[in-house]
Amino acid sequence: MSEDPLTRYWSILDGTSEPRYLESKCKTADADLDADTATLWKAHEQALRHSKCHGEPSLLDLKIELANRMLKRCSLCERSCGIDRTEGETGHCGVSETRISSEFLHMGEETDLVPSHTIFFSGCTFDCVFCQNWDISTQPDSGEWIDSATLAEVIARRGPQAGSQDNGRWRGSARNVNWVGGDPTSHISFILETLGKCSARTPQIWNSNMYLTEPALRLLEGVIDVYLTDFKYGNDDCARRLSNVENYTDIIRRNHKVARSNAEMIIRHLVLPTHIDCCTKPILSWIADNLSGVRVNVMAQYRPAHRAREHQEISRPLKPSEHREAVIFAKDLGLDLYD
Numbered sequence: 001m002s003e004d005p006l007t008r009y010w011s012i013l014d015g016t017s018e019p020r021y022l023e024s025k026c027k028t029a030d031a032d033l034d035a036d037t038a039t040l041w042k043a044h045e046q047a048l049r050h051s052k053c054h055g056e057p058s059l060l061d062l063k064i065e066l067a068n069r070m071l072k073r074c075s076l077c078e079r080s081c082g083i084d085r086t087e088g089e090t091g092h093c094g095v096s097e098t099r100i101s102s103e104f105l106h107m108g109e110e111t112d113l114v115p116s117h118t119i120f121f122s123g124c125t126f127d128c129v130f131c132q133n134w135d136i137s138t139q140p141d142s143g144e145w146i147d148s149a150t151l152a153e154v155i156a157r158r159g160p161q162a163g164s165q166d167n168g169r170w171r172g173s174a175r176n177v178n179w180v181g182g183d184p185t186s187h188i189s190f191i192l193e194t195l196g197k198c199s200a201r202t203p204q205i206w207n208s209n210m211y212l213t214e215p216a217l218r219l220l221e222g223v224i225d226v227y228l229t230d231f232k233y234g235n236d237d238c239a240r241r242l243s244n245v246e247n248y249t250d251i252i253r254r255n256h257k258v259a260r261s262n263a264e265m266i267i268r269h270l271v272l273p274t275h276i277d278c279c280t281k282p283i284l285s286w287i288a289d290n291l292s293g294v295r296v297n298v299m300a301q302y303r304p305a306h307r308a309r310e311h312q313e314i315s316r317p318l319k320p321s322e323h324r325e326a327v328i329f330a331k332d333l334g335l336d337l338y339d
Contacts, residue, residue: 005293005336006112006264009226012203013160013175019203020263021060021195021223028055029062037069041215048222060196063219067189076216077125077185078251094140095123095186100151101136101143105158105174110266110297110338113205113228117158117174119151121181125211127244128232130272130308132301137182148190152197159200178228180207188216195223210255211245217258227259228266234282238275242311256291265294270302271326274313280326288333297338298326 004010011017030052031043040062047059057065070076071085081091090096099122106118120133123140131137158174177200179191185208195204203225210229212220231252233239239248259265267287271280280298287296300323302314309315330337 003293005295006226006266009112009176009203009264012201012225015201019201020225021198021204022201024060024063024222025058025196026053027059027222028052029057029059030055031057031062033057033061033065037066040066040069044218059222060192063223064189064192064196066215067192067219070215071189075213076188077183077211078213078245078247079125079211080213090140093123093125093183093186095121096140097145098187098190099123099141099143099145101182103151103154106178109178110228110295112266112295113176113178115174116176116178116205117155117202118178118180118207121179121184121187123186124182124209125185125245126183126209128306129242129311130302130305130314132303132305133182134306140182140186148194149197151194155194155198155202156200159202174202176203176205176226178205178207183209183211185209185212185216188219192219192223206259210252210259211248212255214254214258217255220259221262224259224263226264226266229256229259229268231256231267231269231283231287232279234275234279234286238279242314253286253290256287260291260294265291266297267291267294268297268299269326270299271318271323272302272314273316273318273322276322276325281329284326284330284333284335288335294336295338296330296335298323298330 012019027047029043029047044062073082074085074091079092083089083091088096101120101122103119105115107114109116122136122143124137160173205226205228206224207228233248236248239245269283302318304315
C-alpha cells in the first residue's frame with residue numbers, strides 16, 4: 001500500500017508536527033521591512049531555505065509586508081489588474097476590503113478534513129457560469145467585515161481542544177482551517193495577517209481555483225499545509241468560455257506542480273456534462289503523469305446553477321453513467337481516489 005498522501009497533515013493533528021504557519025513565525029527573516037521590494041523577496045527566499053529561529057522580523061512578518069505591497073498594484077491572481085486596493089480601488093474580482101460570507105464547522109468536505117472550519121470569503125477571480133456559490137462569488141461587497149484579530153480568536157475557539165479527539169473523531173472542534181470562497185486569493189494579505197495573530201495548532205487548508213501568480217503562491221509556501229485545489233478544465237477554450245479566464249492550463253498546471261513541491265494536496269475535479277473527453281480525461285491523465293502522492297476527488301455534484309442553462313451542453317445534471325466513466329478512467333490511471 002502506498003504512503004498516505006496526508007501523512008504530515010495527520011502528524012500535525014496528533015501533535016508530532018507543527019502547522020507550517022507556526023514554523024514561519026519562528027523563522028527569522030534577515031531583512032529590514034522598510035527595504036525595497038526586491039531586497040525583501042531575496043530575504044524571503046533565504047528565510048524559506050534556512051532554519052535560523054526566534055529573531056525579528058519573522059518569515060511570516062515578511063510575508064505580510066510583501067502581501068501588503070502587492071495590494072498597491074494588485075497582482076495576486078493572474079489577471080494582474082494592477083489597481084491600488086489599499087486606496088479602495090477594485091479590479092476584476094471586485095474585492096476592496098475583505099468580507100466574510102460565513103464561517104462554520106463544515107461536515108460536507110472530504111472525510112479526511114471534517115469537521116473543517118470553513119471561512120468563506122466574498123468575491124472571486126473567476127466568472128464561472130455554473131458557480132454553485134454564485135451569491136458569494138459575484139457579490140464581493142456582501143458578507144461581513146471582521147478584523148483579523150477577532151478572526152484569530154474565532155479560529156482558536158474552533159480549533160482542536162484538549163481531549164477533543166475520540167477514536168479518530170473530533171468532537172465539536174475543527175481539524176483544520178479551510179480558507180475558501182468565492183476564492184481566497186484576493187484575500188491573501190488578510191489571511192496572513194490573521195495567522196500572524198494566531199497560535200492555534202491547526203493545519204491550514206488552501207481551497208482555491210489556483211489561478212494565482214507565482215509571487216502570490218510563494219507567499220503561501222511555508223504557511224499552507226494542504227492545498228485543496230479545484231482543477232476545472234482540460235483545455236483553454238472551455239476555461240475561456242465557461243469561466244472567462246485566459247491561459248488556464250499553463251497557469252493551473254504550473255501552480256499545481258509548485259504547490260505539490262512544498263505541501264500535501266487534494267485535487268477536486270467536478271465532472272461537467274458532455275466534458276468527459278475535453279476536460280475530465282485530459283486533467284486526470286495530466287495528474288497521473290505529473291503529480292505523485294496526491295488524493296483526487298472525482299466529483300458528481302454538478303447541477304446547472306447560476307447561468308449554466310445559457311450553455312446547452314451543461315444545462316442538465318450530470319448523468320450517473322458520465323461519472324462512472326470518469327471514475328473508471330481515473331482508477332485505470334492508478335490515481336488515489338476518494339470513494
